[in-house]
Amino acid sequence: xxxxxxxxxxxxxxxxxxxxxxxxxxxxxxxxxxxxxxxxxxxxxxxxxxxxxxxxxxxxxxxxxxxxxxxxxxxxxxxxxxxxxxxxxxxxxxxxxxxxxxxxxxxxxxxxxxxxxxxxxxxxxxxxxxxxxxxxxxxxxxxxxxxxxxxxxxxxxxxxxxxxxxxxxxxxxxxxxxxxxxxxxxxxxxxxxxxxxxxxxxxxxxxxxxxxxxxxxxxxxxxxxxxxxxxxxxxxxxxxxxx
Amino acid sequence: xxxxxxxxxxxxxxxxxxxxxxxxxxxxxxxxxxxxxxxxxxxxxxxxxxxxxxxxxxxxxxxxxxxxxxxxxxxxxxxxxxxxxxxxxxxxxxxxxxxxxxxxxxxxxxxxxxxxxxxxxxxxxxxxxxxxxxxxxxxxxxxxxxxxxxxxxxxxxxxxxxxxxxxxxxxxxxxxxxxxxxxxxxxxxxxxxxxxxxxxxxxxxxxxxxxxxxxxxxxxxxxxxxxxxxxxxxxxxxxxxxx
DNA sequence: CGTTTCCTTGACTGCCATCAAAAGTGGTGG
DNA sequence: CCACCACTTTTGATGGCAGTCAAGGAAACG
Numbered sequence: 350x351x352x353x354x355x356x357x358x359x360x361x362x363x364x365x366x367x368x369x370x371x372x373x374x375x376x377x378x379x380x381x382x383x384x385x386x387x388x389x390x391x392x393x394x395x396x397x398x399x400x401x402x403x404x405x406x407x408x409x410x411x412x413x414x415x416x417x418x419x420x421x422x423x424x425x426x427x428x429x430x431x432x433x434x435x436x437x438x439x440x441x442x443x444x445x446x447x448x449x450x451x452x453x454x455x456x457x458x459x460x461x462x463x464x465x466x467x468x469x470x471x472x473x474x475x476x477x478x479x480x481x482x483x484x485x486x487x488x489x490x491x492x493x494x495x496x497x498x499x500x501x502x503x504x505x506x507x508x509x510x511x512x513x514x515x516x517x518x519x520x521x522x523x524x525x526x527x528x529x530x531x532x533x534x535x536x537x538x539x540x541x542x543x544x545x546x547x548x549x550x551x552x553x554x555x556x557x558x559x560x561x562x563x564x565x566x567x568x569x570x571x572x573x574x575x576x577x578x579x580x581x582x583x584x585x586x587x588x589x590x591x592x
Numbered sequence: 593x594x595x596x597x598x599x600x601x602x603x604x605x606x607x608x609x610x611x612x613x614x615x616x617x618x619x620x621x622x623x624x625x626x627x628x629x630x631x632x633x634x635x636x637x638x639x640x641x642x643x644x645x646x647x648x649x650x651x652x653x654x655x656x657x658x659x660x661x662x663x664x665x666x667x668x669x670x671x672x673x674x675x676x677x678x679x680x681x682x683x684x685x686x687x688x689x690x691x692x693x694x695x696x697x698x699x700x701x702x703x704x705x706x707x708x709x710x711x712x713x714x715x716x717x718x719x720x721x722x723x724x725x726x727x728x729x730x731x732x733x734x735x736x737x738x739x740x741x742x743x744x745x746x747x748x749x750x751x752x753x754x755x756x757x758x759x760x761x762x763x764x765x766x767x768x769x770x771x772x773x774x775x776x777x778x779x780x781x782x783x784x785x786x787x788x789x790x791x792x793x794x795x796x797x798x799x800x801x802x803x804x805x806x807x808x809x810x811x812x813x814x815x816x817x818x819x820x821x822x823x824x825x826x827x828x829x830x831x832x833x834x835x
Numbered sequence: 836c837g838t839t840t841c842c843t844t845g846a847c848t849g850c851c852a853t854c855a856a857a858a859g860t861g862g863t864g865g
Numbered sequence: 866c867c868a869c870c871a872c873t874t875t876t877g878a879t880g881g882c883a884g885t886c887a888a889g890g891a892a893a894c895g
Contacts, residue, residue: 452738494737495695509795552752
């Protein structure tokens with residue numbers, strides 16, 4: 350196990366924050382944190398490394414604090430009471446994890462590293478945390494939550510009124526856009542999820558996902574072999590997704 | 593149009609707050625507000641009455657503030673870019689409306705009164721609002737948002753891996769529970785949504801909703817004629833819903 | 836009381852789940 | 866390096882659930 354927690358480091362020093370490369374910094378928690386006045390000096394960012402397959406937190410675990418992906422990627426997984434497991438999210442560099450723990454002080458999803466990854470933990474001490482944190486941070490958290498709500502709602506619409514092919518196209522388009530926003534190529538990337546995980550995320554069976562990708566290839570919208578995807582026609586992809 | 597705004601009234605006086613009859617007051621915004629110290633005296637609750645069919649706010653309108661349903665009921669409706677409209681929520685007495693406006697300072701859904709209704713508006717003045725509001729209120733808002741996220745996620749699971757009948761059963765069960773929590777009968781209530789609206793909410797066609805209800809009646813789980821529903825066997829209903 | 840909206844039921848179609856099997860991929864150890 | 870294994874992906878065949886089209890009847894509203 351390579352996992353280890355480096356000792357606490359002061360917030361606005363040392364290594365570059367992940368949001369340095371992002372545009373919408375009002376949504377970036379570490380940026381908000383870095384701008385906080387001295388009162389926040391008490392706050393400590395903790396770094397953590399995880400190897401592929403390791404869990405950042407498990408479902409039902411007490412809420413430790415909000416976490417930011419510095420490198421690598423994660424999937425969020427929810428286990429229903431009857432043993433079924435569903436993928437609820439895909440998170441890459443710059444994404445915030447753990448917001449679901451705010452409601453009841455325990456995590457409602459597990460977060461699993463899809464590759465060797467690196468995160469920042471913003472520890473939540475106790476109830477007084479919120480008072481000390483300051484309005485900037487609180488506002489940032491509120492916007493993040495509200496934003497998450499919108500994402501979830503969009504996904505819901507995708508599931509409730511789009512065909513299998515449209516869902517897969519929308520998923521790939523979303524990945525493409527998010528990779529591009531983080532400085533990677535928008536037209537060529539490596540999927541970290543299996544067909545089964547994508548299906549779970551989209552409410553489809555793995556065979557259906559495979560068939561949808563095959564169909565998109567026949568339409569010359571993209572090329573895919575295994576997890577490697579090359580988008581040939583981004584406009585067509587968006588059209589297939591229905592956006 | 594019977595709609596009218598009464599002049600502002602001081603917060604913790606006069607008429608009973610809707611949460612007086614609720615158990616989990618840590619989630620109740622008006623309660624949190626009533627407990628605020630003097631600094632919040634500047635805040636003014638505004639009352640508003642709406643007749644059936646009237647909108648509390650429309651999609652795209654600037655965010656006015658968080659609203660609490662005092663009496664009556666509302667549906668949340670989202671209009672997609674291509675003209676399709678989808679029901680995204682059903683809100684009754686004590687529910688909080690308008691949280692989706694926090695992310696971008698404009699509403700992402702419309703809220704339509706399903707009957708003559710009564711709401712409280714907690715106006716959001718400007719950016720300084722958050723700072724003045726105080727940590728208690730902020731924390732309450734954060735928890736509400738996080739809670740909303742969980743609701744949305746549960747609905748998503750319902751849509752992605754449950755049959756039509758299970759979805760309808762889950763919807764009716766949810767309504768039953770929520771009515772009960774507000775002091776109404778859990779086993780007999782009046783649906784305010786049409787079959788089409790229920791279908792839109794659950795990702796189904798109206799005929800499918802009708803057939804699912806017919807099936808539940810054949811199983812002696814409930815009796816329904818039109819919008820009037822009587823639950824005969826709550827346990828079976830929950831079982832059909834898969835909970 | 837008439838008109839409009841809503842609900843129910845039937846028949847048919849199509850999409851996607853399911854079952855099944857073969858081919859491909861990656862990692863491990865001999 | 867190669868054989869082996871587990872896992873993943875692809876493709877085919879079949880069936881069922883829910884969408885679609887259609888029409889008659891009930892309820893709500895002015």
